[in-house]
Amino acid sequence: MSGLSDTDTETxxxxxxxxxxxxxxxSGFGILATFCLLVFLTIGFIRFGNFVSTIKNEPGLVNADGIVVLTGGKNRISTAVALLQNNQAPRLLISGVHPTTSSESIAELMNIKKSMLDCCVDLDRQAKNTKGNADQTADWVKNNKISTLIVVTSNYHMPRSLLEMxxxxxxxxxxxxxVAPTQPGQGKWYANPGKLKVIAIEYAKYTAISxxxxFDRVDKTLAAYTSAYSS
Structure with a gap:
């Protein structure tokens, strides 16, 4: 008959x-880490909401080599056209134009002559999202030798747009x-369900892209080290 000795049992x-x-x-560490992450994200969300709801444009006229406006929000295009007409830049890129929208419709929408559209406005029909806007804008900037660029979009959309660009x-x-949207409603962003929803969705997208x-920067750094040590 075999069995465990007292020493084995104790072990x-x-x-x-x-x-x-x-x-x-x-388990305790996981709970603590989750709690800290939630606190971090909550603080970040509050700061993000306060920032995008109070961000202001530079006072006075700001000149640049070009203007890009990202479609998708009210008053964005009209704001960009006003900057162009004020001679704040010689060229304008409208990024994210629907493929079936004609140049004539764009001219009518912007309330400008088609001759101005032909001479000073470029239409990007390829971009389907903010990443696409950045890709197409980068190509346009390179082709037109632009070094300073005015970026026109809604206040809540600006941080993510600048991050991608x-x-x-x-x-x-x-x-x-x-461009401060007239919708979804007036008042403090955290007290308005419409604004709160828009900012929450945008914050989630911004955080994911960040x-x-x-991770992209880490991958590039590791690749650089690997290349350096292998050579």
Whole structure:
């Protein structure tokens, strides 16, 4: 008849006790980490909401080599056209135009002559989202030898737009020109369900892209180190 000695029994008891403590520690650490992450995201959300709801444009006329406006929000295009007509830049890119929208319709929408559209306005029909806007804008900037660019979009959309564009155009001076939407409602953003929803969705997208950009930088750094050590 075989059995465990007192020493073996004590060893097994110590192992089980250690495993229970380890599981408890990991569980506790996971709960603490989750709590800290939620606090971090909540603080970030509040700061993001306060920033986009109070961001102001530079006072006076700001001149640049070009203007890009990202479609998708009310008054964005009319604001960009006003900047063009004020001679704040010689060319305007409208990024995200629907493929079936004609130049005549654009001219009518912007309330300008088609001759001005033909001479000074370029239409991007390829972009389907903010990343696409940045891609097409980067190509346009390169082709037109632009070094300073006014970016026109809604206030809540501006941080994510600049993040995407700066990643592709780190040497270009980006000048934000925000358009404060008349919707969804007036009042403090956190007290208005419409504004709160829009800002929450935009903050989630902005945070996801920020993490993606961080991982991209880590990948590039690791690739550089790998290349350096392998050569």
């Amino acid at each position: 097994e008891s110590i192992k089980k006790s250690f495993l229970r403590q380890l599981v408890g520690f990991i 700066h990643a592709l155009m780190p040497d270009i001076q980006l000048i934000p020109h925000v 993490f993606r950009k961080s």
